[in-house]
Amino acid sequence: MRAVVYTERGDSSVLELVEREVPEPGPGEVRVRIVRAGVNPTDWKFRAGGMGELAFPEIVPGQDGSGVVDAVGPGVDLAVGDRVWTMLAQHQRPGGTAQEQVVLPVANVTVLPDSASYDVGASLGVPAVTAHRALTTSEDGPSRLAPGALDGLTVLVAGGAGAVGNAAIQLARWAGATVISTVSSASKGELATAAGAHHVVDYTAGDTVAAIRELATDGVDLVVEVAPAQNIRLDLQVIKPRATIAIYANNGGDEVALSIRETFSTNARFQWVLLYTVGQAALTAAAEDITAALADGAFGVGDDHGLPLHRFPLERTADAHAAVEDGAVGKVLIDVSEA
Secondary structure, three states: OEEEEEOOOOOHHHOEEEEOOOOOOOOOEEEEEEEEEEEOHHHHHHHHOOOOOOOOOOEEOOOEEEEEEEEEOOOOOOOOOOEEEEOOOOOOOOEOOOEOEEEEEHHHEEEOOOOOOHHHHHOOHHHHHHHHHHHOOOOOOOOOOOOOOOOOOEEEEEOOOOHHHHHHHHHHHHOOOEEEEEEOOHHHHHHHHHHOOOEEEEOOOOOHHHHHHHHOOOOEEEEEEOOHHHHHHHHHHHEEEEEEEEEOOOOOOOOOOOOHHHHHOOOOEEEEOOHHHOOHHHHHHHHHHHHHHHHOOOOOOEHHHOEOEEEEEHHHHHHHHHHHHOOOOOEEEEEOOOO
């Protein structure tokens, strides 16, 4: 089978297309024939050495993917032929989704509804599970998402044109929230609106705090935050008491300064979100709720859903990584095999 690998840290040129033996699943494992693989910022950051030394002598990148089960090990309730999507395929393992066949623990594989495309399945994993976690850890909010779970709540999504922001908008809208999104341009505002945001605020054009407060006079209940170093002061000015600021990235800087007195008055909760340590219960809940949203037709990708797709064949995985690293707006996918 064909696989993309790297054996040293570096830029995308360290990625190499090779032939490897087809792996066999063991107890509690399945083998998935990957149709589509998703590329996330963590993929190039791992490859570039931003997470430290390489954990294995040879690594196949890719946390997210979609495909078809083509072999199962003992003790597995999935069947050959099941369409599935993956999460954290490369976490603590050398083999990710940038290959034609991958063996994964069954806990990392979820059935993909027949109504959902492989493009959607490969776009879930890191973005959608991150968004689910951010939306389900607030003091006054739900621990699970479903229609009506966020009724009466207002969610502010920073960076609504990004993959996690897009997923947060779609899931929050499905769960009944009023969604406000901040963006940096009119074109990105169009993407956030297509994703389902009720209101969009261009933070480069005027008083952002005043604009958000006009839309949410009592304040917002939950912030899904991508750039805390830049936005934390704004967040504190637009939240209501006991709100949660869920932080999943460090765009714009690694240091956050807090005014103790100003923060005291909010009774705010700061929730840090990183999928690798959220625990299996949170991952399982996210997989179930996201799949329910898919079955309801409430989650999609492509221009109509505010997430343009950029496609590359497997042999151009290096170009796919470079596109994500260069800040491509939308979702970068790798076409691995025929559906």
